[in-house]
Amino acid sequence: MSSDRRPGLLVVDTTQPLVLYVSGHITRADAPGLCADLERRLVGLDPTDVVCDVGALAQADLAVVDALARLRLTAGRLGHTLRFRxxxxxxxxxxxxxxxxETVV
Structure with a gap:
């Protein structure tokens, strides 16, 4: 899902999934902020696919897995699906x- 700022109404393209980019070094302390950011983006939207792009993560460890699992739970709680690319x-x-x-595309 992408948005385009024009005078007047906000235009949202619902034919494309919402893309969340997660990059850099992720620690367990980052998970609540990532989930809050995702929730802010999803509240009020009809159920949609969310793609979490993890290609620019600095490392793969259990803190990252924990954060990604929490993101998936947050999206699911709001009625959305989350996949990782x-x-x-x-x-x-x-x-x-x-x-x-099964969530990796």
Whole structure:
């Protein structure tokens, strides 16, 4: 989903999924802020697909998996689906260990 600022009404393209970019070094302390940001974006929207682009993450560890799992739960609680794109091999293996490998595109 993307938006285009024009005078007047906000135009939202609902034919495209909402894309959330997660990058850099993620710690357990980052998870609540990421989830709050996602919730702010999703509140009031009709159920939609959300793509979480993780291709620019600095590392693949359990803190990242925890944050991604929490993002998925946040989206699901609001009636949306969340899929991950751009996951490297290490992150794919970790997601498989916790049963989230079906969410990787």
């Amino acid at each position: 751009g996951a490297g091999q290490e992150l794919r293996l970790l997601l498989a260990l916790v049963g989230l490998d």
